[in-house]
Amino acid sequence: MPIQNQNNSLIIKQLVNDIKKKFIVFFIDIANVVNYQNSVFKNIFTNTFEFNEFLKQCYQIGNKSVGLISITGIIIGLVLTIQSRPPLVDFGAIGMLPGMVAISIIREMGPVITALICAGKIGSSMGAELGSMRVTEQIDAMEVSNTNPINFLIVPRVLAATIMIPILTLYADVIGIFGSWLGVNIKDNVSITLFIHQAFNNVDFIDLVPALIKSFFFGAVIGLVGCYKGFHAGRGTESVGIAANSAVVTSSLLLIIVDLIAVQITDLL
Incomplete structure (x- = not known):
């Protein structure tokens, strides 16, 4: 005992x-x-802002994400339309379909799905890139040579993500509504002019502004988390993969939390 x-x-x-x-x-x-x-x-x-690096990161984040966002946006519009149509037909409210899908895409689906996709693509890229620079001691060399790595590596990436994510969100909204029009025309014959009129006739200014504002926070979260995980990566080569994976997981979780807070604030307005 x-x-x-x-x-x-x-x-x-x-x-x-x-x-x-x-x-x-x-x-x-x-x-x-x-x-x-x-x-x-x-x-x-500071006065030493790296504008050229900022433009380069805007291109990396924005232009190289257009294809993926386009495919995703069309699929979101198609899926929402195809799944929402049967219940509306049963209730005789098929005319509400364009407005309902437009509001769903603009207020929630567009910003959140775009941010999650960018978290996987951009966040992992930032984590892996800065992690490899940490492993190969490039960041240490910058610090020794009196070059500020925060100013050169992180600030342009964070600002580029903060600015480009809202632009990609607006683009995803447009493509998603176009995908919804394609979904409607699978069984009906609706002109795109009539569809857009029906869609935006139900969309108010208050539907667009909160979604656009929270997309700026989404971009900042992706940039800050991706750069942080890469900048503070370990010394081994496996730490590059760990940094990339951790950037995606952490930023995705934070995006959902930020979205929850934004929805609660919007609901009070």
Whole structure:
């Protein structure tokens, strides 16, 4: 019995030590995140802004995501239309289909789906790129040569993501509504002029503005998380994959949380 009690006490001590270590790591991570965000926001308002790098990142994020966003937007419009049509036909409210789909795409589906796709494509790219630079000691070389890596590597990426995600969201909304028109014409024959009139006749200004505002926050989250995971990657080569994967998972989770908060705020308006 004494031996059994001694073993139990050792297990409890080990468990307590593990919990303490996890709490210490958690608070260290919070401190690193706060310090990282302060550094990024301070460097945004400096006179040494890398405009050429900013334009390059806008091209990387925006132009190279158009194809994927186009396919996704058309599929969203088609799926929403095909699934929503039968219940509306049963209730004799088929004329409400364009407006319902347009509001669904503009207010929720367009911004969220676009942000999640960009989190997978752009967030992982940022994490892997900066992670590989950390592993190959390029970031260390910049710091030694008195070059600010935050200003050159992170600020342009964060600003580019913050600006380009809303633009991609608007583009996804347009393509999604076009996909909805294609879905309607599978069984009906509706002109695109009539469809657009019916769609936007039910869309108010208040439907567009909150969705556009939260898409700016989506872009900032993707840029900040992707750059943070890559910039603070480990030294081993496997840390590049870990940084890319962690950037996607963390940014996707934060996007859902930000969307939940934005929906609650919009509901109060």
